[in-house]
Amino acid sequence: MEKLFYCCIAAGLAIPLLNLLLGLLGLPLDGLGQSLDLDLDADVDGDGFFGGKLPVNLMTLSFAAVIFGAAGLLFLGRIPDAAVLCIALANALLGGYLLGRFVILPLKRNDSSALKMEQLEGRTGIVKMEIRSDFAGTISVLSSIGSKISYSALPAEGIDRIPVGTRVKVIRVSEDGKTCIVKAKP
Numbered sequence: 001m002e003k004l005f006y007c008c009i010a011a012g013l014a015i016p017l018l019n020l021l022l023g024l025l026g027l028p029l030d031g032l033g034q035s036l037d038l039d040l041d042a043d044v045d046g047d048g049f050f051g052g053k054l055p056v057n058l059m060t061l062s063f064a065a066v067i068f069g070a071a072g073l074l075f076l077g078r079i080p081d082a083a084v085l086c087i088a089l090a091n092a093l094l095g096g097y098l099l100g101r102f103v104i105l106p107l108k109r110n111d112s113s114a115l116k117m118e119q120l121e122g123r124t125g126i127v128k129m130e131i132r133s134d135f136a137g138t139i140s141v142l143s144s145i146g147s148k149i150s151y152s153a154l155p156a157e158g159i160d161r162i163p164v165g166t167r168v169k170v171i172r173v174s175e176d177g178k179t180c181i182v183k184a185k186p
Helices: 002-024 058-075 081-109
Strands: 124-129 137-142 148-155 167-173 180-184
Touching: 002 058, 058 081, 124 148, 137 167
Parallel strands: 148 180
Antiparallel strands: 124 137, 124 167, 137 148, 167 180
16 A cells, blocks of 8 residues: 555656656646547646646646645555545545646636737737837837736838837738738827
């Protein structure tokens, strides 16, 4: 029984570390490329069928395995083996659920506030790096939550330069979708 608990702790610690190492190498643990998808990240976290009541993914399972092993080792030899398994399992389920519910789910719900290039048309920004007709400068635009996001910008036709600090309006986005076309805001 002791080996089971040590193996759970080892697996619970090894899987996230392996995921991290493979991620650094560009090989995610939950899918080794487009053709082979192992899909170890089972997310039943609210978009589908459990309505957010059962957040499960690789990290919560690993965390639950560590808790199961640690709780099992803590109680092993002090109470009957069947009770040790029940207590360890209850602790693992509770710990995994709490991690998923109060850490993983809020992080997944956190929406990226960066505007897509096609959403910039009509937005107002401030020039951070001078914009010239021969050189793309930089503008800073406020996102919906108030953070500043920088975008590459060129002046509209007929404008030679726009100095730093000038308020500008995005008229359109270039055809390649990488640069904003701006003019000074009156």
